[in-house]
Amino acid sequence: DAKTTQPPSMDCAEGRAANLPCNHSTISGNEYVYWYRQIHSQGPQYIIHGLKNNETNEMASLIITEDRKSSTLILPHATLRDTAVYYCIVRAMNRDDKIIFGKGTRLHILP
Amino acid sequence: SAVISQKPSRDICQRGTSLTIQCQVDSQVTMMFWYRQQPGQSLTLIATANQGSEATYESGFVIDKFPISRPNLTFSTLTVSNMSPEDSSIYLCSVGGQTRVKTEAFFGQGTRLTVV
Numbered sequence: 001d002a003k004t005t006q007p008p009s010m011d012c013a014e015g016r017a018a019n020l021p022c023n024h025s026t027i028s029g030n031e032y033v034y035w036y037r038q039i040h041s042q043g044p045q046y047i048i049h050g051l052k053n054n055e056t057n058e059m060a061s062l063i064i065t066e067d068r069k070s071s072t073l074i075l076p077h078a079t080l081r082d083t084a085v086y087y088c089i090v091r092a093m094n095r096d097d098k099i100i101f102g103k104g105t106r107l108h109i110l111p
Numbered sequence: 112s113a114v115i116s117q118k119p120s121r122d123i124c125q126r127g128t129s130l131t132i133q134c135q136v137d138s139q140v141t142m143m144f145w146y147r148q149q150p151g152q153s154l155t156l157i158a159t160a161n162q163g164s165e166a167t168y169e170s171g172f173v174i175d176k177f178p179i180s181r182p183n184l185t186f187s188t189l190t191v192s193n194m195s196p197e198d199s200s201i202y203l204c205s206v207g208g209q210t211r212v213k214t215e216a217f218f219g220q221g222t223r224l225t226v227v
Binding site: 041043044049102 | 142144
């Protein structure tokens with residue numbers, strides 16, 4: 001079973017920051033938080049991952065709470081192309097580990 | 112990053128027949144993963160394919176229905192056998208990252224299967 005809980009859907013106005021929450025209260029000490037997104041008719045795409053520190057890359061920022069039981073993915077300036085299903089996943093940092101997907105959050109960017 | 116090619120990209124098949132989906136990676140990988148995505152749903156892991164050994168299937172999936180081959184480190188096939196309309200889904204293959212630092216998974220574009 002997936003180890004994460006996400007809201008099923010969210011709306012965000014174009015140009016605004018999209019903040020996608022994720023609860024992972026049973027996360028283990030060696031597990032990382034990964035975010036992927038799936039744009040319609042495409043395979044999932046990696047966005048970002050982190051252990052306990054906040055992370056930022058060219059796509060997004062990841063904020064992880066101090067107790068690591070929840071996190072927030074931030075898309076700083078959402079565009080229509082960010083409309084997708086976003087998946088929050090916890091897994092150990094081993095490239096051969098399988099990924100178990102939850103239901104994800106369907107993000108709608110509104111023009 | 113890893114580039115994954117899946118064939119076919121889509122197909123329409125008659126019930127009772129079988130379809131073999133191919134997954135080719137541009138680099139050698141230890142594990143390959145096969146997923147199913149039913150309409151409007153999330154991805155469900157079918158099995159993990161390790162070169163040189165039998166695939167490991169997740170609960171609810173069996174080898175007779177979804178036989179998998181893994182002849183080398185860059186290629187795998189998934190067969191959907193004796194198809195029924197309930198098998199209509201997108202099937203995706205995935206591989207793990209190729210360096211110790213880059214551990215994110217990569218996914219093919221999927222095979223959209225419709226069974227009529």
